Amino acid sequence: MTDNKTFPSEIPTLYIVPTPIGNLGDITQRAIEVLSSVDVIAAEDTRHTGKLLAHFNIPTKTYALHDHNEQQKAQVLVDRLLQGQSIALVSDAGTPLISDPGYHLVNKCRQAGVKVVPLPGACAFVTALSASGLPSDRFSFEGFLPAKSKGRQDKFREIERAERTCIFYESPHRIMGSLQDMLAVLGPERIVVLARELTKTFETIQGMPLGELIPWIEEDDNRKRGEMVLLIHGYREDVKDEIPAEALRLLKLLVAELPLKKAAAIVAETHGLKKNLLYKWGLENLE
Numbered sequence: 001m002t003d004n005k006t007f008p009s010e011i012p013t014l015y016i017v018p019t020p021i022g023n024l025g026d027i028t029q030r031a032i033e034v035l036s037s038v039d040v041i042a043a044e045d046t047r048h049t050g051k052l053l054a055h056f057n058i059p060t061k062t063y064a065l066h067d068h069n070e071q072q073k074a075q076v077l078v079d080r081l082l083q084g085q086s087i088a089l090v091s092d093a094g095t096p097l098i099s100d101p102g103y104h105l106v107n108k109c110r111q112a113g114v115k116v117v118p119l120p121g122a123c124a125f126v127t128a129l130s131a132s133g134l135p136s137d138r139f140s141f142e143g144f145l146p147a148k149s150k151g152r153q154d155k156f157r158e159i160e161r162a163e164r165t166c167i168f169y170e171s172p173h174r175i176m177g178s179l180q181d182m183l184a185v186l187g188p189e190r191i192v193v194l195a196r197e198l199t200k201t202f203e204t205i206q207g208m209p210l211g212e213l214i215p216w217i218e219e220d221d222n223r224k225r226g227e228m229v230l231l232i233h234g235y236r237e238d239v240k241d242e243i244p245a246e247a248l249r250l251l252k253l254l255v256a257e258l259p260l261k262k263a264a265a266i267v268a269e270t271h272g273l274k275k276n277l278l279y280k281w282g283l284e285n286l287e
């Protein structure tokens with residue numbers, strides 16, 4: 001059943017080791033074996049990782065490798081690998097390099113011909129996608145949303161017509177602002193899933209049209225708390241109401257001054273939409 005050829009490795013190796021995203025039971029047997037037997041563990045936050053190691057009685061020493069020192073410390077670790085040591089890379093939670101440090105180290109290792117062995121394990125966006133009920137045949141992981149409203153709206157405009165599921169990480173203090181920006185660009189009918197506190201006591205996975213999801217979250221402050229992933233259903237031509245709120249606003253403004261046909265043509269041109277879709281919506285809602 002198991003083929004343990006890659007472990008323990010006889011040649012110096014950098015192991016990429018995922019750690020749990022909440023539930024400690026999600027660590028793998030192989031992660032414990034690797035963390036226990038390497039010479040050093042490169043960790044994003046040595047105190048945080050220290051607690052995990054203590055829980056599993058792993059005595060291995062740690063070495064700090066975070067966003068602010070990675071470029072310079074990566075070379076020190078590559079040198080240690082070239083001298084014959086084996087190293088495990090972990091982040092605070094989940095899979096290293098996924099919205100976490102590690103890219104520079106892995107890149108340098110591969111350039112230096114150092115063996116890199118990845119272990120499979122916990123990752124918040126994969127966990128969220130698997131239970132979201134959204135299409136998982138094509139998706140993109142987009143990392144954290146920009147901090148400012150303009151950046152977020154630009155991002156949503158970029159994916160507005162994408163047919164794949166789009167996945168973002170978000171923090172509790174920005175969630176409502178992000179959802180309002182999403183509403184302004186993608187409109188109230190777009191299905192969005194909020195997956196929060198995955199693998200923990202208050203795990204919640206709720207998916208509904210954005211126009212309903214926002215009030216649902218606002219009903220209970222707890223729904224804005226904790227760690228969260230946002231998943232957006234891809235664009236569907238056949239969803240008749242899927243006209244972005246911004247386009248509808250412009251259409252309403254223009255119709256006050258122009259015939260509906262002309263207004264629909266302008267909005268279709270500026271938002272990359274079908275003229276007939278806007279014209280029909282105008283007939284049903286504005287005339």
Ligand code: SAM
Nearest residue numbers: 021094095098099123124169170197198227228
């Ligand atoms: N490397 C991690 C991974 O593999 O998913 C992600 C690290 S990133 C710095 C942290 C973000 O991941 C959080 O802000 C949240 O968006 C998401 N996340 C991490 N754990 C989560 C959980 N248990 N439930 C929901 N989202 C989580």
